[in-house]
Amino acid sequence: MASPVMLRIIFGENDSQRLVLSNGMPESVSELVQEIQRQCAVSGDFRLQFMDPEFGNEFTNLVSTSDIQHKSSIKVIFKSVANATPNDSTVCPFSSTATTSSQDDSSSLSSPGSSCDTDILSSPASTSSRTTAWPLVFSIPRFSYDAQLQLDRANKAFIETGAFLNPSIALKSAILDGLTEAIVQHKVYLSDREFDEVAQALVTAHPCLKEPGSATGYGGWKTSLKYKLANYRTKLRQIGCPEVTVNSLKHKPDGKCSPAYGVKKPKKAEVNYCPTYPAGETAETLEQMRVALLSEVKKRNNxxxxxxxxxxxxxxxRQEVVQEAPMIAEFKTRWPAVFHVREVSAEFKRITTIPLLPKFFSALDNHSANLMKAFSKKGGEPGRKIRTIIAAITKADNIQVKRECILKALCVYLNEDPEKLVKEYLDTEDSEIALAETVIGISVILHEGAEPGENVENVSIILEGIEVMSELDNVPFAVAMLLGIIYTMNLNYPQELKYFFEVLQKxxxxxxxxxxxxxxxxLKTLLSR
Incomplete structure (x- = not known):
């Protein structure tokens, strides 16, 4: 098996990231590009440059991975948008480049009053939000100078003699401190699997730290890391970090004093679940800005x-949403700007670092062919329903109809009811009667005799009986917006559609x-074939 390779990926001034290739150097530049897109959450079209020693380490276009080696520095040059950065929405989902589908009908994605959905980037100067999600491969940081020196010598001895290191209390503490500092750059609550990933990465980077007699070689490190992170959270709670204070006992309901009751932490891969206020800001100053927003949102071209x-x-x-779980009607009154197309996408990106619309429609179109193959093999009553839904694709040569049919068929394939997601009505009166009973869903007003995707009068999103967004033009766009609102409002997926939304998310x-x-x-296994 090839040795792991680490590269330094440069996106701009003071903006770089480690890339760990656990299976060694890719054979082609295109494979390397895919790894950068996957691990660094980069979208858009870009090329790569490397530091060429033949020209005084000046950056030169990369045409072969044989030109680079372990710990090389690679520079990302975006082609479509100037000065783009990781996680930028560099593809406009309303343009013809928003999808890899052969059908060029993306312009119909646009919503009245909306422009290209360029997500707003989090500015380090204005917010302390995290900028990267939990990595696919955890990178072990460099520890303090003395600790790193001891490890380097111990690793050399291990290679020469196979001798394991029995670290002193001071060295072990320094290692755990360094790991904790790296972990909290991504999250403060880890799953058992993520503790495994960190501990395994540690003994892989420093084989001298493997534990003889341990089944995994890192069981003791994993346990120590759990205690260390728990103690670190206590320190964060004492200094008022909202991500952990939200789970303090004083925030528990009366009669529910167990620390384990109702723990509020990321459940859908949120990167910024409950962030701290920007530097220099307080709850009072931000509340004043919120009040000012109520006037600003009413102005044109603003x-x-x-x-x-x-x-x-x-x-x-975000703290209001996580801590208080407000009713939709109340929250919409306080934050009306949240329920605009541009802001739903921007909020989703602030929470996850992922550009919602480009990622959603690109993945939907990329998986369409394999989804159709999986649908064709479904038998019984679900198979009959799927064939009825898919038949509409041949009647209308429209990419939005195709997307809508695939999403509805996906519900059926997962043994869920698409009518729980999309409710169609022939007139406004029928929709108003059912509106108050709808907890979460998409409402579609059709003209009489309309075919799927055609003669649509209005597509809207309903939460708790309230129409929070309207005039969304088509169902696929509304599904993406609904997913964004679920993240924005920290909502659970509807129980009757939990597998459908799991597919969208994961x-x-x-x-x-x-x-x-x-x-x-x-399903994922079928789609990867």
Whole structure:
């Protein structure tokens, strides 16, 4: 098996990231590009440059991976958008480049009053939000100078003699401190699997630390790391870090004093679940900005200022959502700008670092062919329903109809009811009667005799009997917006559609995609063939 390779990926001034290739150097530049897109969450079209020793380490276009080696520095040059950075939405989902589908009908994605969905980037100057999700391969940091020196010598001795290191208390503490500092750059609550990943990465990077007699070689390190991170969370709670204070006993309901009761932590791969306020800001100053936003959102051609103010108030809004779980009607009154197309996408990106619309539609179109193959093999009553849904594709040569049919067929394939997701009505009166009974879903008003995807009068999103977004033009766009709102409002997936939304999250958007239910794992296996 090839030795792991580590590269330094440079996105711009003071902006770089480690890339770990556990299977060694890719054979082609295109494979390396795919790894950068996957691990660094980069979208858009770009090329790579490497530091060429033949020209005084000046950056030169990379045409072969044979030109680079372990610990090389690679520079990312974006082609489509100037000065783009990781996690930028460099593809406009309303343009013809938003999808890899052969059908060029993406312009119909646009919503009245909306422009290209360029997500607002989190500015380090305005917010303390995290910028990267939990990595696919955890990179072990360099420890303090003396600790690193001891490890380097011990690793050399291990290679020469096979001798393991029995670290002193001081060295072990330094290692755990360094690991904890690296971990909290991504999250403060880890799953058991993620503790395994960190501990395994440690003994892989420093084989002298393997534990003789341990089944895994790192069991003791994993246990120590759990205690260390728990103690670190106690320190964070004492200094008022909202991500952990939200779970303190004083925030528990009366009569529910157990520390384990109702723990609020990321459950859908949120990167910024409950962020701290921007430097120099307080709850009072951000509340004043929220009040000012109520006036700014009513002004014409004021999207940029509204976006900046929404960025600044993200932590206030997010803490309100996580800690208080407000009713939709109340929250919409306090934050009306949240339920605009541009801001749903921007909020989703602030929470996950992933650009919602480009990622969603690109994945949907990329998986369409394999989904159709899987649908064709479904038998029984579900298979009959799927064939009825898919038949509409041949009647209308429209990419939105195809996307809508695939999404509905996906519900049926997962043994869920698409009518729980999309409710169609022939007139407004019928929709108003059912509106109050709808907890979460998409409402479609059709003209009489309309075919799927055609003669649609209105597509809207309903939460708790409230129409929170309307005039969305088509169902696929509404599904993406609904997913964004679920993240924005920290909502659970509807129980009757939990597998459908799991597919959207974990297969389409690749958020926490390594932990799947059995049903979704089977589908993912079929799609990867």
């Amino acid at each position: 999207e940029q200022k509204v976006a900046q103010m929404m960025e600044m108030t993200f932590a206030l809004r 297969i389409f958007l690749e958020l926490d995609g390594s932990k799947l239910s059995n049903k979704v794992q089977v």
